[in-house]
Every structure is written in structure tokens, then in C-alpha cells.
Amino acid sequence: MARERSLFQTSAFRGALVYLVLFLAVTGATLGFLYNEMARALSRSGDALIWQEAAIVSRLHATQGLDTLKDFVTARGDAGGEVVYFLADGLGARLAGNLSAFPAPDETSRTSDDWITFNVPLDSALNKTDALPVRGRVIVLDNDLALLVARDIEPERAQLLTMARMFGSAMLVLVLIGLAGSVFMARRALARVDIISDSLQDIMQGRFETRVTLTGRGDEMTLLADRLNDMTTRIKKLMSAMREVTDNIAHDLRTPLNRLRGQLENTRVQISKTDISGTAAEAMGDQLTQSIHDIDMLLENFAAILSLSRLESGAVARSDVEVDLAMVVADIAELYEPVVQDTGARLDVLVHGKSACVSGERTLISQAIANLLENALKYGATGENIGLELSRRQAPDGVFYDIAVRDCGPGIAAADRERAMARFVRLEPSRHLPGSGIGLSLVQAIAQVHGGGLVLSGNLPHGLVATLSVSAGKR
């Protein structure tokens, strides 16, 4: 659909079209020149006949006199050739010839060098069934005598018409072949670009085993495809190295921390078992609990960074499970509603439409919404309602589902919104609150894995709207 439209926008089609127009212009000029030359040649040979006739008549009139001339003209006219004669005296009255009357001036056309063209009417002496186009000139023999000699130019015209038709058809065939060629070339180029584009899309989605496969010889496109494949192989290597590193970090760094945590916990159990009584033991126990809590925070941030890295690198393969966002939103709202109510506010849930099915990961999307809700609880105004809304949006690049979380807190200044989504960024007023500065980055990464994004905007009269979008398309 979109591709059909873009066919005419390809450079291959446009290039072919420019070439075609240029080629047609040159061919048209050449054929036009040929036609013109042909017309002139035909007309010249006809005109020579008239001059020849004029010479004969002039000589006859000079040597033999008017009566002989009349007889000659009558004889010539009756001979039935396709030549028209009209001998007239000084007043224009007919003396001889096969034309009944001199054509009226408004029925004739006259060239600058006195050639006249007109149609011989049907009632003339010529036995023709149709009006006959003729061309000739008036030869003045003396003051009282003039002879009009004209010849039939119909065959000549027919000949030129045939030629014009031939040339026209040739041009038409050229245009059709040219257009078909352009479309074919564009299709072919576009098909190969589509193959490359589709493969790249797959690769961007994290399927690094995808390779661009073009049929064809070693032309520039296959060369490009080879380079792209080399690049993908390299990216895949880097990705798996990165994954290996993060997995190793996960194992080699978290395991000892986990062990340390366990040891502390064990010590706490030991203390509670021993007979050390009173406040000293309790204080030690509390300290241990605090230490364990600190390690937990450290490990939690660590886990968040790891999953963010994996999400951002596309190393998380998205399973193509159908998820109903309406259910996801309802479930997470059900989990958080009592928490919001405990602050003395309401969680306003608004779901447009019955269902909103996308392919995605329920846990990830739920976690993203939970992060946004927790931000709203943490940074929004206490006691003010929090809004959670699911809506469908038609955008130029596809259909999206928007999940918006609104709070009525101080919000984020427009200039800081972009920065707020970056890793580890903690904005000034809330810098002292516990948190890692990774929550919004994680939401953004989750949205991007699902073909969408995260947009922060202002709520009215104040507050923040965080809109997480998820692509509704398969891809």
C-alpha cells in the first residue's frame, strides 16, 4: 500500500522518466524536421509542374494568339488530368478552362509568394465526387488576360498525413515502452531496497541472525548488502560479548554480594539465638537489618541497571505473545488502587475501547506502568487524584496504544523533561528522595522494545503526564 505510492518516488523511476522525456524530445525534433523536409520536397516537385505549364502557355500565347490558347486550355482541361485551368479576361470573365468560376477570395488562402490554395467545388467540370484541394497560381499573360493553373494536392496531403500518423505511432510506442521500462526498473530497484529495509528492521528488533539476501550479480546493491551483512555479523559479535559481560557481572558480582547478605542474615539469626540479652543485642540486630537493607538497595539498583542495559541493547528477545493492554491496565490499577486510596486520593482509571491487543511482554509493560504510578505517588501532590488512561492513537507511522499516568504534583519544567528520562539523572527538588534515577529510563527502554516510546508533558493546571506508547502492529 505504502509501497505502491512510493514507487513513483524512487530515484530509479524518476531517473528513467527524465531520460525518457529527453529521448522523446530529441526523437520528436528529428521526426518533425524529417516531416517538414518531406512536405517541402513534395510541394516543390508539384510547383515545378505549374511553372512548366505556365512556360508552355506563355509561349503559346506569344506565338499563336488567343484563340489557339483557348483551344489549348480547353483541350488540356478535358484531358482529365488532375490539373485545373481557368482562363479569364481583364474583367475576370471565363474564357476557357475546366473550372466554372474563379474561386472567391475568401475561399482561397494565399502564400507570401503568391501561391494560392483552395477547394474546387463539386459542380465543377472535374468529375470528382468530393471537393478537391488544389494549389496553383495566377499567370498574367497580358493586361487583359490571366490564367489560373492549379494542381490536385490531395495525394500529397494524404501522403503527409500517413507519414504524420506513422511518426505519431512511433512516438506513442516509444512513450509506452519507456514508461513500462521505468516502472520495471523502479520496481526492481524498490524490491531490492525493500529486502534490505525489511532485513534491517528485523536486525533492529534484535534478530541478529537475519542476513540480507539479494539475488543477482555483483552489482552495487549486492555489494552494499554484503557490507550490511558484515556489519550485522560484527554487531552480533559485539552484542553477544556485551551479553556475556553483563551475565558474568550478574553472576560474578551479584553472587558474592548475595553471599555477604546471607552471612549478615545468618549473623542476625545467631544473635537472636544467643543469650546476649537486652538493648545491646537489639541494637546489633537493628544494625544488621539496616546493612542488609542497604545491600538490598545496592543489588536492586544493580539489577535495574542490568535489565536496562539488556533492554536498550535489544538483547531481550521479545516473545510474540498476545497481551490485552486493557487487562494489563486493569490488573495494575487493581494492585495500586488501595495504595493511592491510602493517601486520601483516588486512582481514576479510564480505558477507551473493550480490548487493546498487542504482541508483547505482560510483565515488562506492567512494570513500566507500575514505575510511572510509583513516580506519581512519590512526586505527585499527596491527596491529589492520579489518572491512568488507556487510549488508541492513529499516527502516520501506525497505530499505537497510549497509557498515560497523570499526577497533580509540581511536574517537570519543559526544559528538563528530556533530561529526566536519561540514565541516573535526578532532578533538583527530589534529589534527596530515595531512588536510583533509572525508573524513567527503564520505562522508556520497555516502551522502545515494544515499538513505542515515552513522552513527558505537563498536566493542567500543574503536574506531570507520562505517556507510555506501545505499537499495535506486529512490527
Place this chain on the structure above:
Amino acid sequence: MDATEKINVLLVEDDDAATALIEETLSGIGYRVSCAQDGVTGFDMAQAGNYDILIVDRMLPKRDGLTMVQQLRAAGQNAPVLFLSALGEVEDRVAGLRAGGDDYLVKPYAISELTARLEALARRQAGKNETSLTLADLSVDLVARTVMRAGEPIDMQPREFVLLEYLLRNQGQIVTRRMLLENVWNYQFDPQTNVIDVHISRLRAKIDRDFTSPLLHTIRGAGYMMRAEDG
């Protein structure tokens, strides 16, 4: 727990310190623990011995934990398996459960989390097809989905009912917040806010507030437990 019916646990873990810690903790609360250091030994021991529960680390030398459990399941071994792993992405969990695991605990975990889950796994075998659950004067009809305490009906939201059912099925044992989030709400992430506590206090208001002896107890630093006061 009664000493005559000690629960036999096979721990397959290559990290000595983690093994020592788990072994000590579990022995302390009355489990009999056997250890294996790698996947091959673990497989042989699981086949030879009669264990009630297997605790298996995913990353093991010689044969990784997933493969080992798959092979055990293929060989007809049906003791519950608890996976331990540093890999905590959704796909990793799914892989663990597909391989035949019954629960999946991501490192780092609190030792109390591990023991709570072991207790749940050990008891799960019994009483799967009950139609009602009771504790003192509280009774839950799983078929009619009604709750009664001291002969009075208590109105429940659907999710509250699932929460109460889960707590009652594990009565007498500690249930952690993470277990509740995974089993009642089916989520695998840790909320920063006290969402679970709020749901528990709502439930408590319904089943405990108007009665003299509380049944739903908070275990500090660990989670919650359903038990009768003198139990």
C-alpha cells in the same frame, strides 16, 4: 516440625559459601540436606536417593541446571524443583519453569525467602484438590467462593479471595511479599512502594478487625503468616 518426618533436600550448587549458608540454615530449621557440586553428580544423587525437594543452581559445572532437571523429569523424577539463578529476566524464568522447575528464585534472595518457598513447595503436594480451607473459626469455601468467620459471612473482592486462599493454603508458614506478588498477582518485579502491605491490611480489616483473636500475622523482616493465636 516433627523430627521423625524430616524433609530431605538435595542442594545442587557449586558455590561453597552459598552451600554452607543454605545447609546451615536449612539444618537449623529441621531439614536434612545433601549436597552435590555439579550437574552430573546432582543427577546421579537425585536418581539414587529419595528426596522431597531439589534446590538447583542454574549455572553448574559439567552439566547446567536446566539440562539436569530436564533429564531428571524425562527419567520420571517428580520431586519439586526450586531453581536458584542470577539470571532474572522473564525469559530466564520461563526457561526454568519449562525445563520442569516448580519455582524460580533469583539471586540475590533473602534466606527467609528461600525457606518460605521451600515450605510452600514441601506442603504443596498435599491438599491440592480441597474444596474448602479452614483455620480456627475462619472457613473458605473454594467452590462457592464464600468466606465465613465465626458463622458470619464476609464479603470479598475477587483478588482478596485469591490472596486469602493463598495465605490459607500456606497456613503456619511464612509467606513473603515476593511470593504473594508472584502467586496472587502474577508479577515478577519488586515494587518500590508497600503495595502488598496495603492489600494485606485491607484483608486484615475484613477477617480480623471485628474478632478477638487475629489470624493474619506480620512476621517482621520476612512477610506474613496465617495461624491461630495458640497454634
